[in-house]
Amino acid sequence: MRLPNRSAAIAGMVLTLGSAAAIFLGSHGLRDFDPALTGYAIGALMAAFAVGYRFLIWAQRPPARMYFKRGLELVFRPAGAAALAEKAPRQSMPLPHGAGTLGYALARNFVAQEFIRRRGGLRWIMHLCLSGGCTLAFAITFPLVFGWIHFESFADNAEMYRVAAFGVNVDSFSVHSFKAFVMFNLLNISALLVLVGLVLAAFRRLTDPGERATQSFAEDIVPLLLILAVTATGLALTVSYKFLAGRDHAIWAIVHMVSVVSLLLYIPFGKLFHMFQRTCSLCVSRYKRVGATGLRAHCRRCGEDYTSAMHVADLKTVLDELGFDYRFSGPQGEVHYQDICPACRRGLLALNQGRTIGR
Amino acid sequence: MNTAFQGNEFFLDPSRCIGCKACVQACAECGTHRGQSMIHLEYVHRATGVQTAPVVCMHCEDPTCARVCPADAIKQDDHGIVHSAAKPRCVACSNCVIACPFGVPKMKVELDLMMKCDMCYDRTSVGKKPMCATVCPSGALYYGPRETIGNLRRETPVNEFQFGRQTVRTKVNIMTAPDVKALPFEVLDFLPWEGKDFDPFELSRPGAPDAASAAVWDDAGLGPRCSGNCTCH
Numbered sequence: 001m002r003l004p005n006r007s008a009a010i011a012g013m014v015l016t017l018g019s020a021a022a023i024f025l026g027s028h029g030l031r032d033f034d035p036a037l038t039g040y041a042i043g044a045l046m047a048a049f050a051v052g053y054r055f056l057i058w059a060q061r062p063p064a065r066m067y068f069k070r071g072l073e074l075v076f077r078p079a080g081a082a083a084l085a086e087k088a089p090r091q092s093m094p095l096p097h098g099a100g101t102l103g104y105a106l107a108r109n110f111v112a113q114e115f116i117r118r119r120g121g122l123r124w125i126m127h128l129c130l131s132g133g134c135t136l137a138f139a140i141t142f143p144l145v146f147g148w149i150h151f152e153s154f155a156d157n158a159e160m161y162r163v164a165a166f167g168v169n170v171d172s173f174s175v176h177s178f179k180a181f182v183m184f185n186l187l188n189i190s191a192l193l194v195l196v197g198l199v200l201a202a203f204r205r206l207t208d209p210g211e212r213a214t215q216s217f218a219e220d221i222v223p224l225l226l227i228l229a230v231t232a233t234g235l236a237l238t239v240s241y242k243f244l245a246g247r248d249h250a251i252w253a254i255v256h257m258v259s260v261v262s263l264l265l266y267i268p269f270g271k272l273f274h275m276f277q278r279t280c281s282l283c284v285s286r287y288k289r290v291g292a293t294g295l296r297a298h299c300r301r302c303g304e305d306y307t308s309a310m311h312v313a314d315l316k317t318v319l320d321e322l323g324f325d326y327r328f329s330g331p332q333g334e335v336h337y338q339d340i341c342p343a344c345r346r347g348l349l350a351l352n353q354g355r356t357i358g359r
Numbered sequence: 360m361n362t363a364f365q366g367n368e369f370f371l372d373p374s375r376c377i378g379c380k381a382c383v384q385a386c387a388e389c390g391t392h393r394g395q396s397m398i399h400l401e402y403v404h405r406a407t408g409v410q411t412a413p414v415v416c417m418h419c420e421d422p423t424c425a426r427v428c429p430a431d432a433i434k435q436d437d438h439g440i441v442h443s444a445a446k447p448r449c450v451a452c453s454n455c456v457i458a459c460p461f462g463v464p465k466m467k468v469e470l471d472l473m474m475k476c477d478m479c480y481d482r483t484s485v486g487k488k489p490m491c492a493t494v495c496p497s498g499a500l501y502y503g504p505r506e507t508i509g510n511l512r513r514e515t516p517v518n519e520f521q522f523g524r525q526t527v528r529t530k531v532n533i534m535t536a537p538d539v540k541a542l543p544f545e546v547l548d549f550l551p552w553e554g555k556d557f558d559p560f561e562l563s564r565p566g567a568p569d570a571a572s573a574a575v576w577d578d579a580g581l582g583p584r585c586s587g588n589c590t591c592h
Contacts, residue, residue: 063426115471118470119446119471119472209390209481210393213390213481214391214480271447274445274448280452284450301546307453311453311457312457315457315458318427319423319427322426324423328524330545330547330548333547335547335550337522337546338458341462342456342457343401343462344462345459345460345461346462347403347412348544349461350373350376350401350403352543352544353542354373356536356543357374357514359374
C-alpha cells in the first residue's frame, strides 16, 4: 500500500487550516458568518486540502520541481541567475527582474490570456467568458461564504443597506439604486458570461473534428457539465424568487450547493487543475528569458545552437531522476544524447537504420 | 472506437524515402493537426548529399516526452498513442522537444503549444490510414497489417531501439535487417569532427533556428546564429 505523501498532506493541512483561520478572523470570530452557507464553507475547506495535496504531489515531480526551483532562483536571486547561466556576462541579464517581469507575465498570461488568442479567436472569447465568469462568481461568493463581506439593512430604514468588509462598514446604498441592482445581480451577470462560454465550448466540442477525435468524457465534458450545473441551478434560484414567488427555492438552494461543492471538489482531480498548474508557466518564461542570453548549447554533431546550456544540463538531471539513461560510450569517448540537437537525432535514425540494412 | 487500428500497424523505412514531401503536405490536412504539418522530412546531411528521411512520432511505450513534461500535458491513450500537448496545460517549456530521443515534438512558438504527430488520431481511431502513409509513393511510410509488409519486404520490422544504455520500445516499427532484434543506435561513429583538427561550427548554417523556439526545418523561424555568450567564439 502506498503511504500518503507527507509533504503533500502537510501542504493540504496548511492550506485548510489557513483558510479556516481566515474564515474565523475575517468573519469577526464567526459573528458575521452566515450559518446558511456552512455547506459551502465546508466544501471550500475540503477543496483547499485537496488542492494543496495535489499541487505538492505535482510540484514534487522532477520536471515541475526543476522549473519551480529555477524559477524561484531566477526571480529572487538575480546573482544566482548569472551563476546558473554559467559564465554569462552579468550585463547581459535581462532587466527588469522580479516584480516587473512577473506582473507583466501575470497580466499577459493570466488576465488577458493572450496565448489563447493566438490559438484561436473564438476559443479565446470562450475561455475569457468561462474563466472571467467563474472568477467573478468566486470573487463574490468566497468573501460572502467566509463572512468577510456581509450586507445588512439599517435598523431604522429597511430600504438602506450597509456593506461591511471584515467587520468594518465600507459602503451603504439604497435598495432602489442602480448600485444595488448591479450588486444584487453580479452573480446573475457572471452566470450569463459563463453560459456564453459554455455554448461556445459546446459548439467547439460538437463540430471541431480534432476535438471530437481526442476529447474524453471524464477529462473534457465533465468539467463543462459541472460548470453548467452550477450556472443553471444558480439561475434557477433567481427565477424562483423573482418570477415564481420563491417556489421550490429551498430545493434549488440545496441542489445548487451540491453542484458548487461537487465543482470545488472536482477542481484538484481534473482538467480544471490547470489553473494552478499554469503557475509553472511564469517560471518557464523567466527561465527562457535568462536562457536566451546565457551560455548556449551547441550540438556535438552539427555545431548548431539548439537551446540554452542551462536547459540541457537541467534536463540531464531530470532524466537521471526519472530513471532514463541516454548516455553513449565507446572507444571514441562518451556522449549524452541531450548533447545532440533534435534535427541530428532525426538524421541519426536514418543513418543507423541505413547501416543495419547496408544502405 | 472499436474500429480503431483493426490490426494495422505503422512501419517506417527511411531508406526508401525519395524526398517528394507529399507526406509533409498531407500531414497538415489531418483534423487533429489544425493545418500544421507534424511530420519531419529531414535532410540527413544537407551539405554533402540529398538523402532525406521522414520522421514520425514512434509512440514510445514509456514516452520520454511525457515524463519530462512539467505540466502533465502529454498524454498516452489506451491505444498507446502519445498525443500533442493538452492545450490548457502546455507551458511551452520545450522539455519534450529537447528530450525526445527521435527529435519529434515541435514547439509552435506562435501558439505557445507543443504539437506532434499523433498518427492522425482522428483517422486511425476510426479505421482509416494516417495521411502520410496514405500518400507516400515509395513505401517509406507504410500503414497496414504486419503480414502484408512481411510479404512485400526483405527487411523485417522491429520496435525496439538501443540508445546507448537506454532501451526504448515503441508502437511504430522501423524496418531493419532480418537478424536485428533491436535497432542499435550509434552516435559516436557519426561525430565526424570529434578528435580531429576540424571546427564543428564550420558546419553551422548562419541563422540556424533554435530548436527550442522554432520548427527546425522551417526557414521562416530563423533566428540569430548564436547569442555570442558561449565558448564557440
